[in-house]
Amino acid sequence: MHEALVLVREELGPDAAVLHTREVRNRWLGVLPGRRQVEVTASCGVNVPSRFAKRASAEQVVERPVEATPVSRTQTRPADEAKVSRQVQSQLSSLQAMVQDLCRRSKAESNGDWPEELFRLFTDLLDVEISEDLARELVERVRSDPRAVGLTDPVMLKSRVAGLIENDIRASGPIRVTPGRCRLVALVGPTGVGKTTSIAKLAANFRLKEKRRVGLITVDTYRIAAIEQLRTYADIIDLPMHVVSTPREMRETVERMSHLDLILLDTAGRSPKDEVRIQELRAFLGEAAADEVHLVLSSVAASRTLEQTAERFTAIGATSLLLTKLDEASGLGNVLPVLRSSGLPLSYLTDGQNVPDDIAVADAHSVARLILQLDTAREQRTTFSCQQPMYG
Numbered sequence: 001m002h003e004a005l006v007l008v009r010e011e012l013g014p015d016a017a018v019l020h021t022r023e024v025r026n027r028w029l030g031v032l033p034g035r036r037q038v039e040v041t042a043s044c045g046v047n048v049p050s051r052f053a054k055r056a057s058a059e060q061v062v063e064r065p066v067e068a069t070p071v072s073r074t075q076t077r078p079a080d081e082a083k084v085s086r087q088v089q090s091q092l093s094s095l096q097a098m099v100q101d102l103c104r105r106s107k108a109e110s111n112g113d114w115p116e117e118l119f120r121l122f123t124d125l126l127d128v129e130i131s132e133d134l135a136r137e138l139v140e141r142v143r144s145d146p147r148a149v150g151l152t153d154p155v156m157l158k159s160r161v162a163g164l165i166e167n168d169i170r171a172s173g174p175i176r177v178t179p180g181r182c183r184l185v186a187l188v189g190p191t192g193v194g195k196t197t198s199i200a201k202l203a204a205n206f207r208l209k210e211k212r213r214v215g216l217i218t219v220d221t222y223r224i225a226a227i228e229q230l231r232t233y234a235d236i237i238d239l240p241m242h243v244v245s246t247p248r249e250m251r252e253t254v255e256r257m258s259h260l261d262l263i264l265l266d267t268a269g270r271s272p273k274d275e276v277r278i279q280e281l282r283a284f285l286g287e288a289a290a291d292e293v294h295l296v297l298s299s300v301a302a303s304r305t306l307e308q309t310a311e312r313f314t315a316i317g318a319t320s321l322l323l324t325k326l327d328e329a330s331g332l333g334n335v336l337p338v339l340r341s342s343g344l345p346l347s348y349l350t351d352g353q354n355v356p357d358d359i360a361v362a363d364a365h366s367v368a369r370l371i372l373q374l375d376t377a378r379e380q381r382t383t384f385s386c387q388q389p390m391y392g
């Protein structure tokens with residue numbers, strides 16, 4: 001080894017990096033021990049700490065020099081390095097995936113005596129981003145469900161879970177507009193979740209398809225662009241629109257618009273952690289005497305964030321949840337906890353930026369299947385679809 005390393009240093013210089021060494025033992029006639037050989041693969045181009053940087057310590061490592069014949073001396077070129085690096089990267093990625101899968105499986109297997117089909121169900125639930133605890137709870141509930149006894153088909157089992165989820169969540173149905181009775185609906189929530197876009201979708205549907213008299217109010221005076229955004233929609237859909245900057249103005253404006261069938265109130269995005277702004281919003285909502293306050297949540301947010309946000313906005317009067325950006329979410333299991341724990345029913349779902357098309361009334365049956373990505377011929381629910389009509 002010592003000799004081989006000296007050869008490497010001579011040939012590739014002191015900065016060469018040893019990539020690989022191995023001892024090769026030839027056998028004579030296939031049985032008798034032959035000469036010991038070492039194979040050293042080194043490069044002066046690959047960027048790993050050089051073993052020759054500290055001469056003394058490198059030599060200390062070689063305690064017992066043996067008769068050695070270097071059988072391989074490899075010098076890599078930059079093109080080779082890129083190739084090697086790509087190979088290493090792809091091997092690392094597949095290793096990572098393998099480890100993750102193993103971790104999942106070992107977690108599943110630590111769940112007592114689940115038969116194979118229930119392990120599979122468990123990992124299917126994890127795949128749609130349902131948390132481990134919740135997935136375990138759902139699997140246990142399926143196991144103790146008399147109607148699931150003997151079921152082994154993965155789709156049928158998922159279908160049973162869909163039934164459980166469907167029972168756990170509530171839907172409010174569409175906004176019920178009665179001509180001549182002004183209904184005021186506010187959309188609240190964090191910034192950038194799609195409040196204004198959803199207002200435009202709702203306004204366009206109620207105005208253009210349902211022929212209701214609709215008006216818009218915005219209290220989002222923090223950004224000029226926000227007012228312009230809503231005004232553009234109001235102009236296109238041909239709706240009256242008012243900007244309100246104080247709670248007092250709110251009351252007057254609502255009174256002035258009370259001849260309409262529906263007033264949609266757009267609000268500025270509020271961080272659930274910003275207590276002052278949240279209280280300010282509460283004052284506006286109080287003056288508006290909103291009939292419905294839809295908390296708009298992005299389905300790409302983390303589960304815990306969704307729960308905390310819902311808790312904060314429920315305290316200031318949110319009455320339902322409107323989930324946006326379903327098209328951007330890789331799995332919807334993260335929304336399940338907030339649907340179960342907030343106590344708020346789901347009103348609408350949105351799945352894109354197109355006004356007025358990408359919105360639908362939520363119903364528990366479809367939402368449960370969307371969460372589970374049940375898209376089988378038997379279930380026949382491959383696409384984003386809702387059972388209910390848009391209007392009340």
Ligand SMILES: Nc1nc2c(ncn2[C@@H]2O[C@H](COP(=O)(O)OP(=O)(O)O)[C@@H](O)[C@H]2O)c(=O)[nH]1
Nearest residue numbers: 191192193194195196197324325350351352353
């Ligand atoms: N992909 C996707 N984008 C959406 C959806 N809803 C709204 N957006 C986009 O999200 C961004 C913020 O929307 P906006 O209505 O201004 O959010 P606001 O700050 O809550 O009023 C805009 O680019 C919208 O087009 C949706 O359902 N899916």
Ligand SMILES: [Mg+2]
Nearest residue numbers: 195196220226
């Ligand atoms: Mg907005």
